[in-house]
Amino acid sequence: AQSVDQPDAHVTLSEGASLELRCSYSYSAAPYLFWYVQYPGQSLQFLLKYITGDTVVKGTKGFEAEFRKSNSSFNLKKSPAHWSDSAKYFCALEGGSNAKLTFGKGTKLSVKS
């Protein structure tokens, strides 16, 4: 079984601050991990992925994430945050070779200008 937990339903911060959105996962083998973003009223867009190799991965829009096997986490980071980063962010896990993704419930980020 595989699962993803995003413990923060809402995060609010000021423009210019550093943002870090938390994601933890449960999976017995090596996971593939992803972040997607959903802007208000829109569909989901791919941000970045971790498959193997470097534990810090960079994605689009200035985001990066760090894979930490020791505590089963894959946190999303960006500095500085901009008001246009306000959106809902989803962490997802793919385990095994069946191409099925499990998504977390998402974190709604509000960046105040």
Next chain:
Amino acid sequence: DMKVTQMPRYLIKRMGENVLLECGQDMSHETMYWYRQDPGLGLQLIYISYDVDSNSEGDIPKGYRVSRKKREHFSLILDSAKTNQTSVYFCASRQGYEQYFGPGTRLTVL
């Protein structure tokens, strides 16, 4: 430019009616997905299709079926819709490890 289309974008049906949601992609991707998104629940996988006539259940397949007769099209069918199937439905196709999502269909079942 990678594009996934969904029709219709909005749909209102009465309980017990049949529903057909269509998804198309012009990228010849083999793998396609249907998800539903409900407030506070994230995205839940309904079905995955690995290619024509090669479909597999996701996490919540009950009450749904799918059809994929051409690689470019993937349909989601609700036979006798229920009120708890009111949701936003997203289709996606996959290239490599990345999924490309359609704009979504907002379905209301009264």
